[in-house]
Amino acid sequence: MGQSPTFINFSPSLNSAVQSALKEDWDPLLEAAGTSGRQWEDNAPCASYSSDLFFPEVEHPWSDPEQIRRDHSSSLREPLSVCASCPLSVSARCLVESLRQEDKYGIRAGLLASERRALLTAWKSRIDSEAVSAALRGVPTALTSLEREEALSRLSADPSLNTDAAARGMAVSSKYLFQLLRDHQQHLCDIADPIHASIGGASDE
Numbered sequence: 001m002g003q004s005p006t007f008i009n010f011s012p013s014l015n016s017a018v019q020s021a022l023k024e025d026w027d028p029l030l031e032a033a034g035t036s037g038r039q040w041e042d043n044a045p046c047a048s049y050s051s052d053l054f055f056p057e058v059e060h061p062w063s064d065p066e067q068i069r070r071d072h073s074s075s076l077r078e079p080l081s082v083c084a085s086c087p088l089s090v091s092a093r094c095l096v097e098s099l100r101q102e103d104k105y106g107i108r109a110g111l112l113a114s115e116r117r118a119l120l121t122a123w124k125s126r127i128d129s130e131a132v133s134a135a136l137r138g139v140p141t142a143l144t145s146l147e148r149e150e151a152l153s154r155l156s157a158d159p160s161l162n163t164d165a166a167a168r169g170m171a172v173s174s175k176y177l178f179q180l181l182r183d184h185q186q187h188l189c190d191i192a193d194p195i196h197a198s199i200g201g202a203s204d205e
């Protein structure tokens with residue numbers, strides 16, 4: 001991973017948690033965000049502003065953030081200062097929720113969309129082992145595609161796991177889960193024997 005960006009208008013604690021997350025240590029950010037329900041939204045200073053303020057038209061996920069901050073400082077001042085006044089637990093939760101929803105656009109926790117892009121990429125490539133375990137126990141859990149693969153690997157490797165519970169946790173039917181498991185095992189066979197897989201693939205055409 002390249003050099004971590006330095007964020008401005010950002011609390012030092014949140015900055016440090018984000019820098020850790022970019023180095024694949026998500027604990028500080030997740031701990032700061034907490035797990036309570038949706039009360040955090042009641043304490044969000046942005047709640048009394050128009051949401052448009054946090055979606056500046058001049059900025060998108062592929063912008064150059066330094067240039068945007070330099071060229072549009074006056075229009076960004078207000079949303080960034082609202083975020084700067086946000087309590088740490090709320091801004092951390094706001095940021096984590098934006099990652100969970102794979103929210104690419106808008107300002108969150110004082111970060112422009114373009115500044116959150118690397119964090120979102122890192123989030124998508126992480127595997128939350130506890131989330132996978134919860135899904136396998138039957139607790140409905142939103143899994144990323146990598147986490148879903150991890151769940152399928154565990155199910156394939158451990159016959160004591162309950163597939164009906166896993167189907168519930170992964171929000172799919174039992175029949176569809178068996179299809180996913182078959183595909184997963186076939187994929188593993190193809191990786192183990194790529195020559196046979198390519199011959200098989202060619203003869204299927």
Ligand code: SF4
Binds near residue numbers: 054082090091
């Ligand atoms: S950090 Fe999130 S919750 Fe807090 S003011 Fe900014 S956008 Fe609102």
